[in-house]
Amino acid sequence: MNIVIPGYDIEGGIGEGAMASVYLATQRSLERKVALKVMAAALAADPSFCERFLREGKTLARLSHPHTVTIHDIGSVGELYYMAMEYLPNGTLKERIAAGLTPEQGVTLIRQIASALGYAHAQGLVHRDVKPANILFRADGTAVLSDFGIAKSLDDRTQFTQAGFAVGTPSYMSPEQARGQEIDGRADLYALGVVLYEILVGKLPYTGTDALSTALAHLTEPLPELPVHHGRYQDVLRKLLAKDPAERFPDAAALLRALDQLPADSSQATLVRPLPIPLSFDLAGMTPVSIDIPTDKPQPQPVRQPVVTPTQHNAVSEQRRGPVLALAAVEVAVALAIGGASYW
Template sequence: MEESFDIEIPNFILGKEIGRGGMARVFIGEQLEPKRPVAIKIVTPQGNDPKILEDLQKEGDTVAQFSHPNIVTVFSCGVIEQNYYLAMEILSGGDLKKKIEEGITELEAFNIMVDMAKALEHAHKRGTLHRDIKPENILFHEDGQAVLVDFGIAKAQNTVSEFTRVGAVVGTPHYMSPERALGKEIDERSDLYALGVVLYEMLIGKKVFEGSDTFAISYAHVHEPVPDLPEEKAKYQTLLNKLLAKNPDDRFQTATQLVAQLKKYLRRLKPITDTTHSFAPLPDLAAKKKSSPLPFIITGVIVVVAVLVGVWFMNQQAAIEINQTDLTTEQQIEMSDKLLAAESQFRLGNVAMAEQLYESVLVDYDCNNEEAGNRMKTINKAKLDQIMAACEP
């Protein structure tokens, strides 16, 4: 018989329980104004600790300010009768744990990685670590878009929280970075390590390190080398080694760098359109009948000049389109649309929106796009330098 849960939350109606774990329970519910279905997570701390409730409220408020397609949308949060509640969008596409059990393709895995890296990029830029990246916290919309949820033990950087001190030792040890397992201070690179563990699990179907208990698993994260991928997936070993480096300094330093690298792998996994070109052959001068040397010299000079001009033009085109040869027709159209939209936003004075669009062009499509690069140099040169540092030569 299902245990009842008697709590009244203003402007919400609590429905059927759909999951629970630790101190939390999740219900299907309804928001009355504006009227919409929601998922409601309720956390009941042991002993109804008011400090933990206060920290949860602060952290809920932080996540509620996020606005990103790959981070769960929070509609409301608060404390009611010694319980913390958080009302959020319903994600009906299941979680990554189930998808891994069913089996996913490499293309699906890298699409999910890009979605999650972008989510972390958004959170990290706002000074918030997730601290509990794992397949159970990656849910999906019906269309397959991945969404990061459960910032319940998230920590705003440069803040002290009793709850996050508890959070430092909770969570699944399978996804803990070496520095976290050792109880050291962590930063955004710890989240990226956990995402690397998720990548291994998506590619192989099992966790990177197993053990009989928490200590054994933590020891492996600190001391054991990264396992070798099977031959058919060895092309991802370099990426995995960098994500799972024991020393944070040897990993990707930011989610932005990771997004740029993942996009290169993703492009290689997608079908590429035929971009071969045919060129007319150069005149066969040897076949011409030799006569006066002067016409021959003049003709040779003309041909050489023509060839040099042609080579210069081709090099100029290559500088502009260096990465576009890897793009499908659809991707090239998408990139053009984003460039037009970015220019329009820039001229309207919406610099932040323009920056996001230009960044998307450089990271998602062509890191050498001249138009986007010139604008980014004006808007945010530091970000442009970071993108170019991660750009494939």
């Protein structure tokens, strides 16, 4: 490790991604532990990205919200571009999902992150990489949204964020983000919907063998139905994970209102109970009689069905479906290849 940044004593690596490496360090001036994120050398070679990194870092440093990570410092030394952030050693939401969360615990965390996203969006920032691994925790259990490293300013037009570049994690990427189209805060809400589904079910709603097939699943596959005992969350998820951004919640505030209006837990209503049998009947003076019920099944009359040749039907279906999927695959493949989206 040959990294030297004045004012910091670097102790060791604590994380690494496609865009940056993160180190545990001590800020000498205040004698406090920080998470020091250092931009990957390949990105540091792009002057436009370096300029954007410093500009957005200053914006992030001004964010002040209970559920966003605090930025302490940002700068560059030679070819090293770094960001010193609040050090949060209490695990990630990814780890807590693996350990198991109750729906109530999960919804509480979703509320906290939704409020953080609403605040960031109001400042003109879209996170673009909301996922459990980027949701950390303070010692008191408060959820904190971190890793704004690829956040996009809504008015940004640098090469890295222009239309045609797919940036993010495919398992949590909205359809428009996978296509490399222009995005807004509704793309973050889509990703948060994936996180909510994962909390409730314990797995992702859409999966694939690689980045391309995963992104295509988000574009083409219908939303899986939740288990019956989680049915009260289905409508919220349906709006969060709508393919068309116009059909999603318009902003985080609308999502929070919908969570406030969730129907009561009706799990007991799904149980099948026998009806009570009364001990006596009041027949109002009528006399019960026995009747014979025929036991032979009535013979159904044959119904002539139009003959459809399977090959004709399948050929028509495939002719319609094939070009749509092929076009989507090409579109997403180009966007992912250019943007270099990470798959984990």
